[in-house]
Amino acid sequence: MQFLSLLAGASVLLTPVLAQTWTACNPMNASLTCPPDPALGLNHTFYFNTSTAVDQAFNVTAGTLNYGNNGAEFTIAQKGDSPTIQSQFYIFFGSVSVIMRAAPGQGIISSIVLQSDDLDEVDWEFIGGNATYVETNYFGKGNLSSYDRAVYYPVSSDTRDNFHNYTTHWTAEKLEWYIDGALVRTLPYAAADGGYNYPQTPMTVRLGIWAGGDPTENQPGTVEWAGGVTDYSKGPFTMYVQSATVNDFSTGKEYVYSDHSGSWQSIKTIAGNSTVAHKLTAPPPETIAQKWAKLPTGAKLAVYCSAGGVAALALSVLLFTCIRQRRAGRREREAYNAKVEKERDDAYRDQMELREKGLGGWDNSTQGEDALGGWGGSHSGSDDEARAPLTSKGPNISSYEVPSPSRSTSPGLSRMASPGPVVLSPQPQSAHAWAGDNQSMSGGGGYGNNSNTSPRSPTFPLTSQSPQYGSGSSKGGYHRF
Ligand SMILES: *[C@@H]1O[C@H](CO)[C@@H](O)[C@H](O)[C@H]1NC(C)=O
Ligand SMILES: *[C@@H]1O[C@H](CO)[C@@H](O)[C@H](O)[C@H]1NC(C)=O
Ligand SMILES: *[C@@H]1O[C@H](CO)[C@@H](O)[C@H](O)[C@H]1NC(C)=O
Ligand SMILES: *[C@@H]1O[C@H](CO)[C@@H](O)[C@H](O)[C@H]1NC(C)=O
Ligand SMILES: *[C@@H]1O[C@H](CO)[C@@H](O)[C@H](O)[C@H]1NC(C)=O
Ligand SMILES: *[C@@H]1O[C@H](CO)[C@@H](O)[C@H](O)[C@H]1NC(C)=O
Ligand SMILES: *[C@@H]1O[C@H](CO)[C@@H](O)[C@H](O)[C@H]1NC(C)=O
Ligand SMILES: *[C@@H]1O[C@H](CO)[C@@H](O)[C@H](O)[C@H]1NC(C)=O
Numbered sequence: 001m002q003f004l005s006l007l008a009g010a011s012v013l014l015t016p017v018l019a020q021t022w023t024a025c026n027p028m029n030a031s032l033t034c035p036p037d038p039a040l041g042l043n044h045t046f047y048f049n050t051s052t053a054v055d056q057a058f059n060v061t062a063g064t065l066n067y068g069n070n071g072a073e074f075t076i077a078q079k080g081d082s083p084t085i086q087s088q089f090y091i092f093f094g095s096v097s098v099i100m101r102a103a104p105g106q107g108i109i110s111s112i113v114l115q116s117d118d119l120d121e122v123d124w125e126f127i128g129g130n131a132t133y134v135e136t137n138y139f140g141k142g143n144l145s146s147y148d149r150a151v152y153y154p155v156s157s158d159t160r161d162n163f164h165n166y167t168t169h170w171t172a173e174k175l176e177w178y179i180d181g182a183l184v185r186t187l188p189y190a191a192a193d194g195g196y197n198y199p200q201t202p203m204t205v206r207l208g209i210w211a212g213g214d215p216t217e218n219q220p221g222t223v224e225w226a227g228g229v230t231d232y233s234k235g236p237f238t239m240y241v242q243s244a245t246v247n248d249f250s251t252g253k254e255y256v257y258s259d260h261s262g263s264w265q266s267i268k269t270i271a272g273n274s275t276v277a278h279k280l281t282a283p284p285p286e287t288i289a290q291k292w293a294k295l296p297t298g299a300k301l302a303v304y305c306s307a308g309g310v311a312a313l314a315l316s317v318l319l320f321t322c323i324r325q326r327r328a329g330r331r332e333r334e335a336y337n338a339k340v341e342k343e344r345d346d347a348y349r350d351q352m353e354l355r356e357k358g359l360g361g362w363d364n365s366t367q368g369e370d371a372l373g374g375w376g377g378s379h380s381g382s383d384d385e386a387r388a389p390l391t392s393k394g395p396n397i398s399s400y401e402v403p404s405p406s407r408s409t410s411p412g413l414s415r416m417a418s419p420g421p422v423v424l425s426p427q428p429q430s431a432h433a434w435a436g437d438n439q440s441m442s443g444g445g446g447y448g449n450n451s452n453t454s455p456r457s458p459t460f461p462l463t464s465q466s467p468q469y470g471s472g473s474s475k476g477g478y479h480r481f
Contacts, residue, residue: 004346017088027201027257028118028141036254037056037117037202039274040089042281043247049073053244055300056279058085062208071242072103074209076108078233079216089276091266092202092250097167097178100207102126102134102159105237107213107223107230112166113206118142118262120199124166127212128225128237131158134166136177136185140197141262153177153184154391163242171249175199200264205246209239311448 025034046053048071054060057288063083066073076084091114102110108128119142125135137150155164156179167178175187177196192198211216212226223229253272273281 016465024117026118028262030258031261034117034244034257036256036270037086037090038276039202039250039252039255039269039272040087040091040094040246041247041251042255043245043278045243046240047243054085057089057276060084061086061206066300070240071099072138072207072240074110074207074239074241075101075236076105076209076211076238077236078231079211079214082208082210084206084210087205087246087276089248089397090153090202090255091246091248092255092269093171093264094203094249095169095245095247096205097245098207099163099165099243101161101163101240102128103209103237103239104128104131104160105230105235106228107211107226108209108237109212109226110209110239112168112206113208114168114170114199114203115206116199116200116201116203117257120201120203120262122168122170122199122203124168124177126159127225127227131160134159134179136267138175138187138192140192140200143197152183155179163240170199172200184300186444201257201262201267202284205244207241209237216394223336237443240392247438287303327462 013201025032027034046057046059047067048054048067050067051065051219052070052466054065061084063074063081065085066075066084075081076083084342096114098112100110100112103126109136110126110128112124112247113121114123119139121137121139123135123137125137127133127135130156134155135150135152154364157164164337165178165180167176167181169176173189176183186199189200211230211232213223213228213230215223215229218226231288250269252269253274254270256268256270257266292381366383
């Protein structure tokens with residue numbers, strides 16, 4: 001997707017059309033001095049099976065996410081939904097590997113986007129109605145004037161049913177897109193308008209899903225690009241993101257544009273640890289056991305003693321209660337027995353009297369012990385009515401979004417789709433292995449048998465690295481790891 005296309009006509013300060021597309025301050029605007037970009041400054045793998053990663057390092061810029069065994073769930077359940085997250089940090093060259101399953105659904109677009117403040121952009125986009133292709137794209141400095149940047153590549157198995165590894169490897173020299181470890185596309189610096197429109201400024205990482213097929217929110221060209229009109233009744237449509245490994249190739253606390261050129265040479269790195277780095281490297285909060293272990297002996301003793309005191313007190317109270325209870329019980333039993341004896345005696349006497357008078361005889365029916373009381377039947381039968389009926393749990397996906405009124409209104413701001421996207425089978429690429437990364441091409445796979453069918457450059461150096469996820473995936477993709 002062209003996040004940028006929404007911002008075309010840069011002379012107007014636009015309200016964000018989608019949250020993802022927003023740049024708070026464009027450093028190329030000569031009348032602005034933009035705040036520094038908080039850096040990541042390290043390498044980190046974010047696992048999305050809980051909310052921790054998002055809480056620590058991302059802003060939820062639209063909608064809500066759920067978390068499960070398949071990772072973060074980005075769901076479109078109804079019109080207007082477009083859950084999206086954006087990293088709080090920036091990377092200044094780096095690599096991003098996202099392990100994800102795209103959402104199904106005609107017109108539903110799942111996306112991985114890197115975007116900078118001056119609107120450099122690198123994209124992966126998944127068209128929900130197309131199971132086997134992924135679109136790669138890029139933009140430099142918000143230049144939308146040509147539409148030949150989108151290139152589609154085949155993926156070895158259904159992108160909606162299988163986890164795959166979509167990796168962007170980005171340096172000052174070249175930009176590379178990898179699918180499951182296989183290099184599919186290389187953009188050398190000079191190939192992007194002599195480098196001027198090469199993505200080269202600090203980027204945030206954005207993950208999200210939107211309905212490109214909603215005709216009330218998008219131009220016809222966009223709906224067509226998205227694969228047709230979205231039928232929300234066929235939803236919900238969910239994109240699953242298991243993890244994202246983000247390696248920042250710069251270190252530092254912040255990245256600063258030192259001028260308005262938007263060139264990578266103008267970016268200064270400020271030394272230090274970033275806010276996010278602090279959060280990610282902070283030791284986990286202490287458990288009670290750890291806190292206990294740290295207490296000085298005196299304090300522990302005091303606690304033991306007071307705990308012992310409490311225990312002794314509790315015991316004495318309990319004993320007293322038991323004894324009292326037993327005493328009370330004995331008194332009650334004796335009274336009861338006495339009562340029974342008396343009743344029997346009385347009854348016997350009555351019977352004897354009657355017999356002596358020659359009237360009637362022993363009548364068992366009125367003389368059972370139950371007649372003396374005991375457990376009446378009166379409490380039974382009421383329990384069931386007190387039980388509340390089980391409430392049925394509603395759908396666990398909720399989203400409270402305000403559809404943006406500006407979404408499709410401004411002329412020239414449409415999500416213009418490429419009229420004739422270039423569709424390529426993977427071309428042989430020259431043998432670029434990125435420096436210092438010996439796992440760039442896991443020849444043995446790493447995704448089960450995927451790599452056997454994954455397109456790759458015949459000249460790409462193969463290593464003998466063993467599978468990284470050998471244990472689980474046996475059939476295409478990251479079923480488990
Ligand atoms: C630059 O920023 C100023 C102040 O926000 C704004 O008025 C102007 O339109 C911006 N110029 C461009 C080209 O975006
Ligand atoms: C981050 O990973 C890259 C490879 O992707 C490596 O070259 C670099 O040394 C790593 N940086 C740190 C701080 O570990
Ligand atoms: C989340 O995934 C990570 C990495 O696979 C694992 O170590 C962790 O135990 C998982 N957490 C939960 C709550 O499943
Ligand atoms: C994330 O949200 C915080 C708080 O709203 C904001 O200050 C910060 O600029 C946001 N980060 C990015 C990268 O948008
Ligand atoms: C998926 O996209 C590719 C590339 O655009 C195209 O060749 C193919 O026909 C599409 N498949 C479907 C089912 O739309
Ligand atoms: C925008 O991109 C087009 C096509 O690549 C190029 O011809 C043009 O010079 C670029 N414009 C700017 C201002 O860089
Ligand atoms: C994803 O692919 C990249 C590029 O080949 C590789 O370096 C990385 O280790 C892979 N990530 C996972 C989680 O397999
Ligand atoms: C950054 O963090 C590391 C490890 O957490 C620490 O050793 C180092 O002193 C910190 N640097 C700064 C400038 O705070």
